[in-house]
Amino acid sequence: MKFTTCPLDCYDACSVIYKDGKLKGDPNHPHTQGFLCPSLNSFLKQERITQARYNGKYIAMDEALELLSSTFKNIQNNKLLFFKGSGNMGKMQDVSNLFFEQYGATFTQGSLCDGAGDAGIVEGRGVNLALPISQIVKSEVVVVWGRNITTTNAHMMNTIKNKTLIVIDPIKTKLAKKADVHVQLKPRSDFFFAILLARFAHLEEMEDFDFISNHTEGYEDFVDFFQGFGIKYLIDQVDVSVKTIMSSLNLMKDAKVTFLVGVGVQKYLHGDGVLRAIDSFAAMLGQFGKEGCGVSYLSNSAYGFTNPFVSKALNVVKPTVNFGDYESVFIQSANPCAQMPESNRVIEGLKKSNVVVYFGLYENESSKIANLVIPAKTFLEKEDIRLSYGSEFVGQMPKVIESDIGISEYALTKFLVNSFGFEPLKDEKEYIQEILDSNTTKVGGYLQSSNYNEIPYSNGFYTENKKFLFIEDIEDEKFEEEEGYFLVTSKPRNSINSQFERDHYLYIAKDMGYEDGECVKVSSAYGMVELIVKISDDIRGDCVKICSGAKGLNFLTPGQKSNEGDSAVFQEVKVKLEKE
Numbered sequence: 001m002k003f004t005t006c007p008l009d010c011y012d013a014c015s016v017i018y019k020d021g022k023l024k025g026d027p028n029h030p031h032t033q034g035f036l037c038p039s040l041n042s043f044l045k046q047e048r049i050t051q052a053r054y055n056g057k058y059i060a061m062d063e064a065l066e067l068l069s070s071t072f073k074n075i076q077n078n079k080l081l082f083f084k085g086s087g088n089m090g091k092m093q094d095v096s097n098l099f100f101e102q103y104g105a106t107f108t109q110g111s112l113c114d115g116a117g118d119a120g121i122v123e124g125r126g127v128n129l130a131l132p133i134s135q136i137v138k139s140e141v142v143v144v145w146g147r148n149i150t151t152t153n154a155h156m157m158n159t160i161k162n163k164t165l166i167v168i169d170p171i172k173t174k175l176a177k178k179a180d181v182h183v184q185l186k187p188r189s190d191f192f193f194a195i196l197l198a199r200f201a202h203l204e205e206m207e208d209f210d211f212i213s214n215h216t217e218g219y220e221d222f223v224d225f226f227q228g229f230g231i232k233y234l235i236d237q238v239d240v241s242v243k244t245i246m247s248s249l250n251l252m253k254d255a256k257v258t259f260l261v262g263v264g265v266q267k268y269l270h271g272d273g274v275l276r277a278i279d280s281f282a283a284m285l286g287q288f289g290k291e292g293c294g295v296s297y298l299s300n301s302a303y304g305f306t307n308p309f310v311s312k313a314l315n316v317v318k319p320t321v322n323f324g325d326y327e328s329v330f331i332q333s334a335n336p337c338a339q340m341p342e343s344n345r346v347i348e349g350l351k352k353s354n355v356v357v358y359f360g361l362y363e364n365e366s367s368k369i370a371n372l373v374i375p376a377k378t379f380l381e382k383e384d385i386r387l388s389y390g391s392e393f394v395g396q397m398p399k400v401i402e403s404d405i406g407i408s409e410y411a412l413t414k415f416l417v418n419s420f421g422f423e424p425l426k427d428e429k430e431y432i433q434e435i436l437d438s439n440t441t442k443v444g445g446y447l448q449s450s451n452y453n454e455i456p457y458s459n460g461f462y463t464e465n466k467k468f469l470f471i472e473d474i475e476d477e478k479f480e481e482e483e484g485y486f487l488v489t490s491k492p493r494n495s496i497n498s499q500f501e502r503d504h505y506l507y508i509a510k511d512m513g514y515e516d517g518e519c520v521k522v523s524s525a526y527g528m529v530e531l532i533v534k535i536s537d538d539i540r541g542d543c544v545k546i547c548s549g550a551k552g553l554n555f556l557t558p559g560q561k562s563n564e565g566d567s568a569v570f571q572e573v574k575v576k577l578e579k580e
């Protein structure tokens with residue numbers, strides 16, 4: 001029996017036992033408590049790439065590595081793009097930085113995921129810390145805001161059991177059905193909803209003036225700012241009843257509230273403003289730095305840890321990168337042909353690049369387009385460690401099995417630095433130890449980030465004057481007038497983005513003129529895809545839902561970046577439907 005940690009891009013970072021060729025949950029872990037989700041349960045069954053190939057011809061790993069090295073020796077250094085995704089959250093994924101930086105390759109900055117919201121949090125708090133599970137347990141009211149806990153963060157369900165629950169989501173999710181109040185607002189209206197809550201909280205005198213005067217700055221400007229929005233205007237924007245708004249606010253009165261916010265609220269140009277408005281509402285109620293309260297988003301898990309792989313390379317913005325500008329593109333742990341926005345542009349760009357290298361586990365849209373395919377090792381076959389963006393826990397990931405298939409990121413990087421005569425790598429365990437030693441504490445037999453030895457922000461915020469800065473401005477390009485359905489593109493139950501069992505349906509409300517099983521053409525200003533309809537009782541009539549990982553989905557989405565945070569804005573688009 002050996003212990004490891006799930007490597008997948010997920011809030012939970014489950015503690016895992018590998019025994020007799022099987023993966024099982026670790027029943028003793030205080031947060032993840034023994035069960036695994038459908039994705040990790042299908043990990044060992046998933047067909048993987050077993051052999052390297054070049055232009056369709058199978059080759060030995062040695063040959064693949066020589067080809068890689070000679071390709072890189074024959075191009076201009078800044079014409080090599082290093083593109084890394086989030087197929088595996090292990091810290092050793094970043095060891096490749098050490099080669100690509102010395103080589104002079106171009107890196108990407110920004111995010112396809114949580115970057116816009118993160119930027120908004122940093123503006124107000126200085127550093128984006130998670131709320132430890134140990135604090136969420138102590139809260140009385142939980143507000144789940146644009147996060148689909150039962151699907152994407154399943155182990156949180158235990159933590160929030162028996163608490164008063166408010167869900168804010170345009171979809172009636174499984175959790176929304178169990179909630180005390182479900183605010184089924186219009187997509188893209190969360191900024192207005194946060195402002196509405198602040199307006200009503202002010203009228204109801206719910207402010208914590210002690211907290212406001214000691215720990216924040218700009219409250220008066222915030223009041224002026226939210227009072228600048230008329231109540232009727234705000235209610236029209238969010239499209240929910242006053243009764244629903246008031247019942248959610250009343251539940252928060254004099255309670256310890258935790259807000260669990262997900263990426264759903266910020267896949268828009270103004271995503272930073274949404275998170276900052278949510279934070280500002282929580283701050284006026286004094287819900288920071290105390291027991292049992294706070295706002296938790298996908299946090300900066302690396303805060304406080306040493307990063308032996310930090311890179312000062314030239315960066316281009318990730319969601320808008322033009323692959324066609326590079327002679328060679330090295331894709332690691334990513335499937336950009338499916339997961340980047342504006343697939344037409346991505347695929348055209350990659351076709352212009354002379355040598356596309358795909359370094360991954362599975363065949364997908366990106367491995368198909370690649371010239372050189374190099375199989376990776378799985379998390380079970382290499383040394384690693386992972387942090388969690390959803391909790392305080394740190395997971396060790398020692399090698400638990402030997403395998404002849406694939407190569408690890410460490411071994412590939414070692415080959416390249418040696419082949420180029422660059423500074424040699426340290427032993428891989430040394431890097432892992434360095435990360436561990438920098439910021440971990442053992443609590444109840446499990447490692448956690450030392451940042452959480454105290455309640456986050458209890459000693460002040462991480463801004464210059466240690467105070468929280470309220471929002472007082474928003475840049476919000478309106479697209480409401482545009483015709484069509486809002487595109488809600490959230491996470492599927494049985495896959496992690498494009499890995500495992502992908503969900504390819506178009507979900508739409510009934511009585512919209514479509515039937516189950518029907519094929520429809522979905523189009524936007526960026527492209528078109530044909531999908532099969534599934535009627536759902538859980539969706540507002542003004543939206544359709546297509547899960548992340550659905551084939552062709554990102555032909556519909558805009559290759560733009562958010563106002564702040566260099567993040568993708570997958571939902572900044574409306575779509576039209578046409579019958580076949």
Ligand SMILES: Nc1nc2c(c(=O)[nH]1)N[C@H]1C(S)=C(S)[C@@H](COP(=O)(O)OP(=O)(O)OC[C@H]3O[C@@H](n4cnc5c(=O)[nH]c(N)nc54)[C@H](O)[C@@H]3O)O[C@H]1N2
Pocket residue numbers: 009010011039113114145146147148149151152153168169170171173186187188189190261262263264265488489490491492493494495496497548571
């Ligand atoms: N099973 C599974 N788990 C996963 C993943 C997966 O693919 N599958 N992916 C992982 C990754 S990469 C991430 S980043 C996390 C993300 O996990 P979550 O933060 O849960 O993100 P999403 O599923 O994208 O969206 C969450 C919710 O936001 C709602 N939503 C959409 N638009 C809006 C809006 O405008 N306002 C509001 N209030 N809500 C809105 C959606 O209906 C959905 O219920 O999950 C991780 N966990």
Ligand SMILES: Nc1nc2c(c(=O)[nH]1)N[C@H]1C(S)=C(S)[C@@H](COP(=O)(O)OP(=O)(O)OC[C@H]3O[C@@H](n4cnc5c(=O)[nH]c(N)nc54)[C@H](O)[C@@H]3O)O[C@H]1N2
Pocket residue numbers: 009084085086087088112113114263332333334335336339340359360361362363364376377378379489490491496497498499547548549553554557570
């Ligand atoms: N429309 C729409 N698009 C989205 C999203 C959305 O909600 N809607 N979500 C966005 C978000 S939040 C995210 S995080 C991105 C995710 O997008 P990606 O980062 O592209 O993630 P995946 O689709 O999971 O593909 C990861 C790849 O990593 C490879 N891999 C897995 N483990 C390893 C390993 O150990 N080593 C190596 N070398 N490779 C490995 C696998 O082969 C897999 O194909 O997608 C974004 N795209």
Ligand code: SF4
Pocket residue numbers: 006007008009010011012013014035036037038039040154155496
């Ligand atoms: S994907 Fe998430 S829920 Fe599933 S096993 Fe991994 S960490 Fe746990």
Ligand SMILES: [Mo]
Pocket residue numbers: 009112113114
């Ligand atoms: Mo993500």
